[in-house]
Amino acid sequence: MSRPLSEVFPSVLFLTLIVFSLFFPRLLISPLLVEIRQDLGMTAGQATRLFLSISVGFITSILASGYLTQRLQHFHVITIAVLTMGCGLLFAALSQGPRTLHVAMLIVGSAAGLYPPSGLSSLAAMVRHQDRGKALSIHEFGPAISFVAAPTIVALAANLMSWRMILGAVAVLCFILAPSFLVFGRFGRFHGEPPSLGNLKQVLSNPQFWVLGLLFVLAASAAVGVYNVLPTFLIQERGMSTALAGSLIGASRIPGIFMLFGVGVAVDRLGFSKLIAVTAAATGIMTILIGSLHGLPLRGAVLLQPMIVGAFFPAVLTALSELGPPESRNVAISLIIPAGNLAGAGLFPAIAGLFADRGYFFLSFVITGVLLLSACTLAPFLGTRPTKPDPL
Numbered sequence: 001m002s003r004p005l006s007e008v009f010p011s012v013l014f015l016t017l018i019v020f021s022l023f024f025p026r027l028l029i030s031p032l033l034v035e036i037r038q039d040l041g042m043t044a045g046q047a048t049r050l051f052l053s054i055s056v057g058f059i060t061s062i063l064a065s066g067y068l069t070q071r072l073q074h075f076h077v078i079t080i081a082v083l084t085m086g087c088g089l090l091f092a093a094l095s096q097g098p099r100t101l102h103v104a105m106l107i108v109g110s111a112a113g114l115y116p117p118s119g120l121s122s123l124a125a126m127v128r129h130q131d132r133g134k135a136l137s138i139h140e141f142g143p144a145i146s147f148v149a150a151p152t153i154v155a156l157a158a159n160l161m162s163w164r165m166i167l168g169a170v171a172v173l174c175f176i177l178a179p180s181f182l183v184f185g186r187f188g189r190f191h192g193e194p195p196s197l198g199n200l201k202q203v204l205s206n207p208q209f210w211v212l213g214l215l216f217v218l219a220a221s222a223a224v225g226v227y228n229v230l231p232t233f234l235i236q237e238r239g240m241s242t243a244l245a246g247s248l249i250g251a252s253r254i255p256g257i258f259m260l261f262g263v264g265v266a267v268d269r270l271g272f273s274k275l276i277a278v279t280a281a282a283t284g285i286m287t288i289l290i291g292s293l294h295g296l297p298l299r300g301a302v303l304l305q306p307m308i309v310g311a312f313f314p315a316v317l318t319a320l321s322e323l324g325p326p327e328s329r330n331v332a333i334s335l336i337i338p339a340g341n342l343a344g345a346g347l348f349p350a351i352a353g354l355f356a357d358r359g360y361f362f363l364s365f366v367i368t369g370v371l372l373l374s375a376c377t378l379a380p381f382l383g384t385r386p387t388k389p390d391p392l
Contacts, residue, residue, distance in 0.1 A: 057109025
């Protein structure tokens with residue numbers, strides 16, 4: 001039975017730590033990419049396709065997660081996800097060539113893909129309807145801190161540890177966290193539903209599902225996709241030093257962490273559709289500016305864009321967590337989040353790389369921003385939130 005946030009706050013924090021352990025390792029690849037390329041003799045195209053391998057693994061496992069949660073409780077699936085992440089990172093640290101590294105990235109992506117349906121379903125069932133926006137904002141601290149921690153830790157450890165040692169150290173932390181969660185976790189003790197003709201028809205016939213899907217895909221491109229290629233863009237196209245680009249990107253993620261404190265309250269009081277419209281429009285504008293500006297104005301856009309797009313996700317995840325009955329929410333989540341991951345973490349970097357090879361790197365940012373700015377007009381079709389709390 002769902003309870004007030006104050007009663008389950010420690011469990012929400014524990015789940016936030018779990019999502020950090022599954023999000024942070026994927027973000028490490030971007031700041032480590034130059035060193036990985038040099039060590040393994042990879043071209044720029046081969047290196048950027050590592051993100052596509054992560055996305056393929058993510059999508060495969062998230063689509064299959066419904067069949068897994070039919071047999072195992074969400075609690076067990078979350079534990080398996082953290083253990084698998086540790087295995088994938090250890091394999092990556094031991095890789096001796098591009099092929100084995102791609103396989104390792106498939107495992108890393110698969111581990112991360114197991115989490116969203118189980119993690120978000122567990123959170124939605126644990127916290128009462130009135131506090132769900134605030135709980136999801138706390139949950140988003142995991143990804144938000146990951147964006148700051150990844151480039152910062154790489155910058156600090158660059159002269160002390162190789163990329164292999166960094167990935168190996170994070171693998172050890174996953175191996176410690178998984179059994180800790182198995183012992184101390186007190187939520188997610190229920191099963192999910194696998195995709196079926198019945199629940200797929202229910203989800204796919206809902207217009208809100210398609211609006212959320214489109215917005216999530218574009219926002220993921222503007223968040224994770226931009227993050228993955230931004231260091232290369234700033235260094236290659238805008239002439240920044242590696243140290244300056246890394247420091248700027250790391251600093252750009254800090255304001256978004258503090259912004260999350262107010263976003264959850266805003267979602268619960270204003271409704272998710274208004275907040276989605278505003279943040280999607282502002283994110284689109286800032287993404288266009290990143291591709292268009294130079295010098296100090298560019299640095300300002302780089303600093304502001306992550307803060308705004310970070311406010312988008314608690315709102316859209318609140319809408320997603322209330323899409324359909326509790327027992328089938330994992331089905332909707334397992335359809336929308338893979339699409340966003342494929343676009344943001346996989347296709348956007350690959351397409352941006354093609355633009356870069358032809359001298360039009362900036363257009364990947366401008367086009368994404370224009371599409372997001374246009375799509376924000378669909379947000380009113382999401383409505384607000386249901387008037388009755390969930391039966392769980």
